[in-house]
Amino acid sequence: MSDKLDLHAMSSQYVDVLKELGNIGAGNAMTALAQMLQCKVDMRVPLVRLLEFSEIGEVMGGEEQIMAGIYLAVDGDITGSIMFLLEKGSAMHLVEKLMGMPASEDGNFSEMEISALQEIGNIITGSYLNSLSAMTGLKIVPSIPALSIDMAGAILSVPAIEFGLIGDNILMIETQFSDDRDIEGYFILVPDLESYDKILSSLGLR
């Protein structure tokens, strides 16, 4: 059962399922984003990656790359957390789009921009979780999102520590989308062990 779960020994079928969940979830998230920004958003097929802790910073352009991370706790039939990360420049771009005006010139987010970013994160993670819930039939209740703008390594330490409780890898879904510029976003879903089982059984895979 759950104590036997080893992310590294995961069957390719399971990876495919996660990929598909990630794909549909991210697709819904991007549709919601496009509606909010009232623009067309093109999305590429997401990449699902199982990474060593030492590799996670490199995926995002280095541990010191400044990212905006939105983090929510998840409760209901499954428990855990979800994080959505965007590179700071992309975050700034989305905020400008949403607010319809240029961002603060000093390169830091104003209070208003931070709440806009929080709202973007809320919509993206919310629609992601909604589609996960619709596909699995599981009740998923997200918490209020928390935001951090800091080095990738520091933000990622939070989900990494949660993964660290069960193993030495982190499971990440990388999405790329673009409106008039390319934006890379990363989803990290951290269900606890029992929730992995629940997700799989709800899809008839266990």
Added chain:
Amino acid sequence: MSEIIKVGMADLKICKSPDGITTLGLGSCVGIAIRDPITKIGGLAHVMLPDSTVIANNSNKPKFADTGIEMLVDLIVKAGANRTRLVAKIAGGAQMFGFQNKNDLVRVGERNVEASKKKLAELRIPILAEDTGLNYGRTVIFYPETGDYIIRAVGKNEKTI
């Protein structure tokens, strides 16, 4: 020429003067720098979790404060340092978000710091300085030559402890 050795997450390495050793973007993890001021041999551990004894899958020693510090000290001593002269500096252990979801993960940064201090006290290694807690990430660079532990954070002045 001196080099800067890089330590990843859940990782540890030793370093000899004049080289420096660094770990980038510490969040809730803790960076424990230890050195022998005479032989100028030192090292850095980047630990993620406080206690290996409560985790079933605990073979990755550098991941935990208790086993990581022990392993780092052993390596430093093996490289020629004197155990009784060792001194430490620690940084990190931030709480990156306003909340963290599971009860045992609340304040994991703080608990990492506490566990590191406890282990260092147990090994009788004095802590000369610390820069821990709060809510932001830190990049650290340690020089066993001088014992300088340099801390960088986004939007803040660099400091040396």
